[in-house]
Amino acid sequence: MKPAPFAYERPRDLATLLARLAEVTGSVKLIAGGQSLGPMLNLRLVEPDLILDITGLPDLRQAAVEGGTLVLGACVTHADIEDGRVPDVTGGALRRVAAAIAYRPVRNRGTVGGSLVHADPAADWVTALTALGAEVEIAGRTGRRRLPVERFVTGALEVALERGEVLVAVRVPARPKGTAWGYVKHCAKIGEFAHAIGAVRLDPAAGCGRAVIGAVEGPPLLFADARPLFGGRIGPDFARHFDPVAADSALAAAGMADPVERHVHVTVLARAVAQAARPIPMPLTEAA
């Protein structure tokens, strides 16, 4: 379990990184926390010619609130979020998700950007950031572009990054007061990759909301308009109107043939809805 030989560089600014990406001819992998890429290298599942370590780019480690939107540099770690070292605009939602990712050693090194680019369907950020309506910011030689997470993650381990492009930041919109949030995942044991994830972000006052079923074969199943899951309307009593049959049908239509899997995913979504209706208290002490 040792990687095949590769060249390693650690650029210190984005321009250098993009220039190197443009000029190298062989296969290239970017590494940040290395929590997925590291094992894949060791198992020789990937054998890149060059590894570009992006943790030397100071901008990618920054986090700031810009006009109500939280901008997380791609190299912000799960632990940075869990520990409250970055600002929060989601009423604790991000911190709760971060705190339950894998194990603490993974959270110490693993990054939000790396998790999204790796796009494991069972990873927490893929589903949670989709539900929160986040966008990714992508830099290339010709400039920057933004994509909603649901358009960025196109499949299992597949994302809409062109050659030469780098995910530099994740933009998380504020979750206004009154917006209900629920996030539940089901694992056989703590720290394991999820077997099912359910996430909802509902605005009963506005009568709208998003729901996501994650840890499925491909990209998460997004209900950008979640009203059909609640009998057509999202009101203050949304929990009582959650319709498991609608969720089950949607999963079947999306190709999930196994009734046991559908049952588990629908159950987990139902519990996310119940959690949103009765928010659990923030378990972590706020950072000073």
Added chain:
Amino acid sequence: MSAPIGSRQGVGAPLPRKEDDRLMRGRGLYVGDIRLPRMQDVAFVRSPLAHARIRAIHVPEAHRGRVFTAADLAGVAPIRAVSGLPGFKVCEQPPLALGKVRQVGELVAFCVAPTRAEAEDVAASVVLDLEELPAVHDMLAAREPGAALVHEHWGDNVFLETLVDVGIASALDAPIRVSRTITTARQCMAPIEGRGVVAHLDHRLDQLTVHTASQMPHIVRNGLAECLGIAQERIRIVSPDVGGGFGYKAILLAEEICLSWLALRCGHPVRWLEDRREHLTANANCREHHYCITAYAERDGTLRGIDCEATVDSGAYSAYPFSACLEAAQVASILPGPYDFPAYRCRTWSVATNKCPILPYRGVARTGVCFAMELILDAVAAEAGLAPEVVREKNLVRPEQMPFDNITNKHFDSGDYPQALARALAAIDAEDVRARQRAGEPDGRRIGLGLAVYCEQAAHGTSVYAGWGIPMVPGHEQASARLTPDGGLELRVGAHSHGQGLETTLAQVAHEILGVPVARTRLVHGDTAATPYSTGAWGSRMMVMVGGAVAAACEALRERAVRIGAHLLQAEPEACRYEAGRVIGPSGDLPVEEIARTWYRRPQDLAPDTDPGGLEVTAGYKPVRDSGTFSYAAHAAVVAVDPDLGAVEILDYVVVEDGGTLVNPLVVDGQIYGGLAQGIGTALYEEMRFDGRGQPLASTFADYLLPGPAEVPAIRIEHMETPSPYTRFGQKGIGEGGAIAPPAALANAINDALRPLGVEMLHSPVTPRRIVEAILAARAPARTRAAA
């Protein structure tokens, strides 16, 4: 310096472990810590296929001389682990595959390079030209005529078939008859440290020195000498600190043979450290059992008989020294467990498949038979409308029957099995749990209470193992004891600790007899050059056998010390006694330091007829009977099951165990905690699955789930201490028990929770997926189920 008055360090003292100071601070020395000058690393080329003919092995020109195949190892004998049981079919396992590969991960070639990464680069450049053959990965299919053959010359895939029938015909008219198919998954043992070998040729001693993480260095030497064809005195095996074994380090590895062969030829030390992928996919498999079991009983729960067909998936080869058949053959002899019933039949098959050889894992066959027996007893209870404890109370061997020869002639030495069960029920507060169960949980989960009782034969010796006829038969266990010139004590034993605290517990045994403080006793073990022969650490035999041997050596030493002391005290030896590290005469006394100083430094003061053997003794030991000690325990578990997601939470867990005299209760508790964690893994998490071509589906711990701290609850342990009548201090072997009962207790608890839903889980691990599947199947209308 003797033990301070009032301190209690001997047998029974709950001393913290001496070795923990270095092990807990990261100062242990494992194979992976050994650095020798000019050492190079080895990587293996392993079969990617479960079954294939080898057409060719292509080694790039640039790497010739660095890559070795079976053709290079001509003259090395294959591993042969024969069983003496009638009908056993012999297979030979060449250290590198010859002609055919029979399992994924089988060694085909090895590559040597200055670093492991470079060795893996070389290995990646070797091209195997393989002709894939149909693989047989299902043990029941493997038994069928027409199945692909793992070893063609056998004509079938059955290593061994056995049958015992003790009057089963008399049970067939019983009013209750329940049958179940019960299975346990293939698992991987997972010690924190994998296997590892550092081998070199010591030119000064003309000795092949092999550092290997082993539970049985002397047995490894036997095997290496046989395979390499060199004399035993030319081989030294050193097993340094070992980071957990559980049976995985009680086998001779083909890798050990390859590294030794290379070290004899290449002129520099060589190293191989197993990585976790090799460990999971190619080596450490265990536990895969299949039972078709029927219980016959009276309406009051009294067993009339047990009838069972048991199949064990032995994998492709017969592991040295325990063989491919010990597991299944033991099933037949220990399935009756702690129960007394009049009729029994058990047919067993040890089946060869294209999977890793099955290896002995903590509990060996006991975990599987306990699972089968305890689940069928709950099925009897359900059928008879009785509480599960009632069926057990009816059938447990009673204390007044002890010592008891059971239906398979196992000799239970002592104990009160019903009391253990009663205490477990009281400790878990069964009435309270059942009241809560009837009331229902506010969160919709379902509560269940599960029981399991077992007895564990341990430290069984010559008479038992001679019957199995495997390459290793334990005889007398030996130990050496030496007082140092300043009154310290050195012990040398040939068995090896792989984490069970021997450095402390053997020092306690010595202290009991010689009074030397535990802190001044050093244990030398794990080195064939420095220790008496031993079959090693297996079968929960250490405290009984090695403890007995240390006691015997210390007693002989004490006798000599008294004689020297008597002379110095100018008294008759008969008038002197030895107590707490002092020889006490009629008119004075001497500390043992003074006696040691006299023997070594002032021999002019010794009597002319002093025993010339001095203060160093090697003594041997066997218990009065060598049929084994029988420790036992009752486990009681309370679980909450989420019927929608299948998640299981262990709410409470009680162990009431009897290990006879406990040499160190803290160490015993540690053994139970660790075993229980592994038992929880067997019960709920651990499973090595294979695809239709015999490919193992887990190669990291992301896919092979082990319980972590969050999955292992705080358990409660109660000790009973019924001394064994046959051992030196009344101690019994307890090393494996913690891992035996949890799968049965937890599955019974889950079934107790789910029985009202019409669900019964009969396969370990009981995963969330399996629970939900069973609940949904039970919910489906009967017509749908019939159609499916």
